Amino acid sequence: MRLDLRYPLGMLFTTFGVLLVVYGLIRPDERAVMAAVNVNLFSGLPMLVFGVVMLWLARRAETSGKPGTGL
Amino acid sequence: MQLQFIDYLILAAYFVFVLGIGLWLRRRVQSSNEFFQSGRSVPLWITGLAFVAANMGAQEMVGMAASGAKYGIMTAHFYWVGAIPAMIFVGVFMMPFYYGSKARSVPEYLKYRFDEKTRTFNAVTFAGMTVFSSGISMYALGRLLQLLFGWSFTASVLISAMVVLLYIFFGGLTGAIYNEVVQFFLMVFGFLPVAILAVDAAGGWQGLTARLEPQMVHAWRYMGSPEQNAMGVDTFTMVAGLGFVLSFGYWCTDFLIVQRAMAANSMAAARSTPLVGAIPKMFIPFIVIVPGMAALALHGMAGSGFELPLKPDGVYDYDMTLPTLLTTFYPSGMLGVGITALVAAFMSGMAGNVTALNTVWTYDIYEAHIRKGASEEHYLAVGRWTTVVGTVLSIGTAYLATQYNNIMDLLQLVFGFVNAPLFATFLLGMFWKRATGHGAFWGLVAGTGAAAATHGLTLAEGKGAWIANLQEFPSTMAQNFWLAIIAWTVCFCLTILVSLVTKPRPDEEMVGLVYSLTPKTKDGSAVPWYVRPDVLAVVVGVGCVALNIIFF
Numbered sequence: 209m210r211l212d213l214r215y216p217l218g219m220l221f222t223t224f225g226v227l228l229v230v231y232g233l234i235r236p237d238e239r240a241v242m243a244a245v246n247v248n249l250f251s252g253l254p255m256l257v258f259g260v261v262m263l264w265l266a267r268r269a270e271t272s273g274k275p276g277t278g279l
Numbered sequence: 280m281q282l283q284f285i286d287y288l289i290l291a292a293y294f295v296f297v298l299g300i301g302l303w304l305r306r307r308v309q310s311s312n313e314f315f316q317s318g319r320s321v322p323l324w325i326t327g328l329a330f331v332a333a334n335m336g337a338q339e340m341v342g343m344a345a346s347g348a349k350y351g352i353m354t355a356h357f358y359w360v361g362a363i364p365a366m367i368f369v370g371v372f373m374m375p376f377y378y379g380s381k382a383r384s385v386p387e388y389l390k391y392r393f394d395e396k397t398r399t400f401n402a403v404t405f406a407g408m409t410v411f412s413s414g415i416s417m418y419a420l421g422r423l424l425q426l427l428f429g430w431s432f433t434a435s436v437l438i439s440a441m442v443v444l445l446y447i448f449f450g451g452l453t454g455a456i457y458n459e460v461v462q463f464f465l466m467v468f469g470f471l472p473v474a475i476l477a478v479d480a481a482g483g484w485q486g487l488t489a490r491l492e493p494q495m496v497h498a499w500r501y502m503g504s505p506e507q508n509a510m511g512v513d514t515f516t517m518v519a520g521l522g523f524v525l526s527f528g529y530w531c532t533d534f535l536i537v538q539r540a541m542a543a544n545s546m547a548a549a550r551s552t553p554l555v556g557a558i559p560k561m562f563i564p565f566i567v568i569v570p571g572m573a574a575l576a577l578h579g580m581a582g583s584g585f586e587l588p589l590k591p592d593g594v595y596d597y598d599m600t601l602p603t604l605l606t607t608f609y610p611s612g613m614l615g616v617g618i619t620a621l622v623a624a625f626m627s628g629m630a631g632n633v634t635a636l637n638t639v640w641t642y643d644i645y646e647a648h649i650r651k652g653a654s655e656e657h658y659l660a661v662g663r664w665t666t667v668v669g670t671v672l673s674i675g676t677a678y679l680a681t682q683y684n685n686i687m688d689l690l691q692l693v694f695g696f697v698n699a700p701l702f703a704t705f706l707l708g709m710f711w712k713r714a715t716g717h718g719a720f721w722g723l724v725a726g727t728g729a730a731a732a733t734h735g736l737t738l739a740e741g742k743g744a745w746i747a748n749l750q751e752f753p754s755t756m757a758q759n760f761w762l763a764i765i766a767w768t769v770c771f772c773l774t775i776l777v778s779l780v781t782k783p784r785p786d787e788e789m790v791g792l793v794y795s796l797t798p799k800t801k802d803g804s805a806v807p808w809y810v811r812p813d814v815l816a817v818v819v820g821v822g823c824v825a826l827n828i829i830f831f
Contacts, residue, residue, distance in 0.1 A: 211303060213325055213457050220296045220461060221468070224289060224616060231285055231612045238610040242584060243476055248612040251472045255616075258464070 212269065218262030225256025282428060286615030293619045294442060296461070297626075301446025301454045311659040314451035315638045316383060317542040321453065323810060325460055326548065327555025330539045331563075332459035334362075335466060336628030337621050338419055340567050344604070345597035347571020348587065350509050351495025352830050354571075355564040359498070359830075360522040363557050363823040365530035370540075370553035371816050372794075373531055376709050377541055378549040379791050385534035386643040392708045392792045394716030395647065400723060402643035404697045405534060406636055410669060411690050413632035414676020420625035421677065427602055427618075436677050439622065443630045444670045447637075448663055452542060455627070455634040459539075462623040463559070469620030470566045470601075476608045477573035480583065487569075490576040498830045511753030512760060520760025524767040528702035535635040545805040547812065554815035561822055567601070574600050629673065636669045637662045692734065699763040700726025700770030707774050712786065712793040718778030726770025733762040 231238070232249030240247065308314050321329075346354040382388040386405065390398035420439060421432040446454040481487045488496045494508050501507040502514045512520075530536060530553070540552035577585035585607055588599040605617040641662045646653075680687045704723055707714040735746035739758035752758040790796050808814060 211307060213460060216296055216300050216303070216457070217461055217464065220293070221464065223292055224468075227285065227289060227292075228612050228616070235612075238612065240606070240608050240610045240614070242480055242607050243610065245476075247472060247476070247608070247610055251468070251613050251616070255468050258468070 212266045214262045214266035214269075218259045218264075218266060221255045221259030222263065223259070225252050225254075225259050228252025229256055282615065282618070283611035285612050286618065289612075289615035290619050290622065293465075293623065297442055297446055297458055297623075300457050300461070301448075301450040304450035304454050304457070308449065308451045308453060311641075311655050311662065313453070314659055314662050315641065317451070317453040317456060319542060320544045321456060321542045322544060323548040323551055323555060323806060325456060326539050326543045326552040328463045328559070329456040329459040330366075330536060330552050330556035331560045332463040332466075332627060333536055333539055333631040335463070335563070335624060336416055336631075337423075337624035338416065338628065340466065340470070340621070340624055341419075341423075341598055341601050343564075343567040344571040344574070344601035347568035348575045348595075348600045349571075349597050351491060351572055351575075352498050352564075352568065353494075353502075353508060353510055354568045355498055355826075355830065356517055356521060357526075358560060358564050359823055359827050360518060361526035362530060362560055363819060364522060365526040366553040366557040366560065367816050367819055368527060369531040369537070370550050370557075370812055373705070373709060374540060374550040374553070375546065375797065376792055376794075377537055378543070378546050379797065383541075383642050384638050385532060385537055386639055388792075389704075389708070389719070390643075390647075392789065393714075393719040397704075397716055397720045397723065398643060399647070400720060401701075402639050402647075404694070406639050406644065408694045408697075409535065409632040409636040409639070410672045411676060411687075411694065413629040413636075413669070413673040415680060415687065415691075416625050416628040416632070417673055418677040418680040420622065423602065423621070423625075426599075427606070432681070436674060439626050440629070440670050440674050443626050443633065444666060447630060447633055447666045451662070452538065452634050452638075455630045456539060456542060458623075458630060459627050462620075462627045465616070465620040465623050467559075467566065469616045470570070472613065473604050473608050473617065474566045474570045474573075477570045477577065477604055480585075480608075481573045481576040481580070487573055487576050490579055491572060495572060495575070496830075498827065500831060505753045505757060511757045516757055516760045516764075520764050524699065524702060524763040525760070527706075528698055528700075528763070528767075532701045532705050533698075534639060535631050538635055538638065547805040550812040551806060551810050551815055554812060554819055555810060557815075557819045558822075561819070561826060570604055571597075571600050574604055633666055633669045633673070637665045640665045640669075693731075695759070695762075696727050696730035696734070696766070699730040699766035703767050703771040703774060707771065707778075708793070710794045711775075711778075712789055712795055713778055713783055714774060715778045715781045715783060717781045718774040718776075721777050722770040722774030725773045726766040729769035730762050730766035733765045734758070737761070 228248045229252040232246050232252055236246050238248060312318055343354060377388055380388055380391055382391055386398045386402035389401050417436050417440060421435040424430040424435045425432050446458060478484060478487055481490060494501045502517060505511045505513050540549045543549035543552050574587060577583045578587045588596045588603050590596040605614060609617050641658055645661055646658065700723055703726065704719050708719060734743045737750045737752060737758055738744035738748045739752035739755045742755055743758060752761065786796055
């Protein structure tokens with residue numbers, strides 16, 4: 209059985225992305241000493257996008273009948 | 280510094296995933312080939328990222344940020360003169376022999392090419408070094424978490440060691456490699472925001488360069504003589520000592536690193552592995568060194584509110600640069616990700632050492648000297664239990680480090696002596712068919728001795744000169760680089776001399792092991808054209824030169 213790393217990778221970063229984005233939205237005033245922006249929201253979004261893309265790539269490889277890990 | 284619920288949640292989620300990967304791989308890893316070599320079937324993008332991630336331990340990250348604050352962009356020499364050229368060399372020229380010889384480890388290649396004693400010398404010193412390094416990695420993790428959050432040293436060390444133990448015990452090399460890739464992305468997503476925030480707070484790149492001494496923002500301009508820069512190193516010493524001897528020695532011969540490429544699914548993929556890894560490696564300075572520089576700039580800005588932490592004795596604690604940046608710029612939530620990235624890096628630093636130890640112990644020491652010709656299941660069991668023993672020894676080393684710092688310094692020094700001449704042995708072994716086993720062995724021994732003697736006869740920052748003081752270096756870095764140059768030269772010359780007076784091996788025994796006796800392979804078809812070794816080597820080479828020019 210071929211295990212595609214993109215599944216756990218995608219799941220981990222989707223989880224982190226969702227947690228950070230939600231936290232950034234409900235606690236927009238959560239700030240560190242020196243940051244003037246909503247760091248959680250802006251750092252969480254790229255993680256969410258990356259996670260979803262990884263899951264999508266893994267899914268696409270599986271459904272296309274070539275369960276490999278690319279390259 | 281207090282963490283909130285969400286930070287713990289993120290850290291816990293990471294632990295669950297890491298363990299999950301190990302257990303998920305469990306069904307697959309049922310043979311020794313799978314356990315030690317990942318069945319030589321790992322895709323290129325994974326081996327490539329693992330190749331760099333195996334080296335990106337947390338000490339590396341913390342240390343590079345510290346050097347960024349101390350020396351500025353000159354620190355990037357460790358990447359743009361050090362790592363990248365060596366990664367190109369190992370991919371293009373050396374991988375055909377490692378991968379093509381079917382050796383299961385780097386010491387085993389030495390056995391095929393030279394003889395048993397050369398292999399054993401390399402295997403034993405390497406095994407000792409892995410236990411030491413993984414212990415130090417755990418020690419550093421425990422200390423950092425204790426310092427930042429007051430967590431128990433014992434709890435940090437034991438929990439992280441248990442997690443690593445489980446995913447390697449079940450997942451073998453694949454478990455370690457998969458987790459290294461996860462760690463790589465965690466570091467990028469965890470540290471890139473702090474780099475952007477810190478540089479922005481320091482007034483962007485323009486503001487940053489204006490606030491720092493010119494020596495801090497030029498990689499080469501102040502390297503004419505050792506007096507001009509804080510590293511105390513001139514151009515020759517940098518290029519020969521760090522660029523040639525130390526970096527090639529590390530990236531081209533250290534089994535911990537090379538093992539990742541040897542797990543690739545084809546010769547072309549194995550050769551491209553270091554080159555794929557070199558692409559992100561070129562840009563790592565921007566997420567680890569530049570934040571260190573930004574920290575120094577912010578420290579000097581009146582009213583910025585940022586200060587570099589001090590040690591109890593009043594000098595800057597540069598090693599706290601990165602953790603301090605994280606706690607200053609990240610709110611709860613993102614702080615959890617940053618801390619998770621650090622913890623992940625410590626754990627994979629440990630895991631890399633443990634997987635390399637498994638293989639070297641099982642094949643190069645146990646099979647070679649203790650029990651030959653046993654069944655495959657037997658060696659698989661030995662490998663799994665070596666994981667347990669290796670982890671326990673590492674924990675012991677971590678505790679030893681809390682008690683006896685001097686022993687740790689001494690061990691590190693001794694391993695440095697052993698490493699310094701290694702690249703000469705491999706270079707001659709792969710490219711000069713006349714080199715013999717006796718030559719290689721005595722060259723290595725003499726090179727190691729020469730390194731120790733150099734340290735004993737020279738003084739730098741109060742270190743060394745335990746025999747006599749013949750020469751004083753402006754910095755320990757200069758001393759290290761010169762020590763390596765001398766060790767390499769002694770090993771190189773002595774290997775040639777001894778080889779010339781000892782009996783050469785017949786050519787037919789060395790096919791696939793030496794450059795001139797190995798037929799050129801046409802291996803381009805196994806990978807798409809854009810990741811072929813030759814194409815990547817040109818891309819990486821041009822990129823590396825460009826970075827050196829931009830930051831000249």
